[in-house]
Amino acid sequence: EAQVTQNPRYLITVTGKKLTVTCSQNMNHEYMSWYRQDPGLGLRQIYYSMNVEVTDKGDVPEGYKVSRKEKRNFPLILESPSPNQTSLYFCASIPSNPSVPDTQYFGPGTRLTVL
Amino acid sequence: QKEVEQDPGPLSVPEGAIVSLNCTYSNSAFQYFMWYRQYSRKGPELLMYTYSSGNKEDGRFTAQVDKSSKYISLFIRDSQPSDSATYLCAMSAWRYGGATNKLIFGTGTLLAVQP
Numbered sequence: 001e002a003q004v005t006q007n008p009r010y011l012i013t014v015t016g017k018k019l020t021v022t023c024s025q026n027m028n029h030e031y032m033s034w035y036r037q038d039p040g041l042g043l044r045q046i047y048y049s050m051n052v053e054v055t056d057k058g059d060v061p062e063g064y065k066v067s068r069k070e071k072r073n074f075p076l077i078l079e080s081p082s083p084n085q086t087s088l089y090f091c092a093s094i095p096s097n098p099s100v101p102d103t104q105y106f107g108p109g110t111r112l113t114v115l
Numbered sequence: 116q117k118e119v120e121q122d123p124g125p126l127s128v129p130e131g132a133i134v135s136l137n138c139t140y141s142n143s144a145f146q147y148f149m150w151y152r153q154y155s156r157k158g159p160e161l162l163m164y165t166y167s168s169g170n171k172e173d174g175r176f177t178a179q180v181d182k183s184s185k186y187i188s189l190f191i192r193d194s195q196p197s198d199s200a201t202y203l204c205a206m207s208a209w210r211y212g213g214a215t216n217k218l219i220f221g222t223g224t225l226l227a228v229q230p
Binding site: 004040041042043044045048058059090092103104106107108109 | 119121123156157158159160161164203205217218220221222223
């Protein structure tokens, strides 16, 4: 089954404790992206990657890091989480030649709470 | 002013009603307009997309774009309880392979269809 998976789905942590949210897609997509979703603010792009070893900042990159060492994986790293990073996070991927422009396949989401 | 404005609702309608969901935007460079549906505790999934102005119909769903007014709509006919979800509009200026794949999302409208 074609899908985007994220782990963990739920995470409660404390300020300053490094964490990684994994994202993996099995569709051989080149483009992947991370979003956070907050009430009243909608989905905002954190980072995106056009291909392996190619990443760039989105609208809200502060406090986050990413890496793209393999095509299928795009982990999101919070080196020193803070309470304002409490949010719902989505990973997304896009095929190289989508039949529909900007079709993004979203993962199931990771709900992160930073105390 | 946000680039994309969407009434957050919630919107509650009886089963069988016609639902109208709307977004306005300010960036005249937007050319691709999409509607995503997001069920509770799930990632968004693409429902419909439209390029430039005009209408597009898919079953009970109709998407309309009026670029002159910078206004897009999604109509749902004969609404069903299974349509209960958050509906997000999204827009982009460039096709995949252009300068950016960034989608700008509205904040989402929560729809509840009562049986």
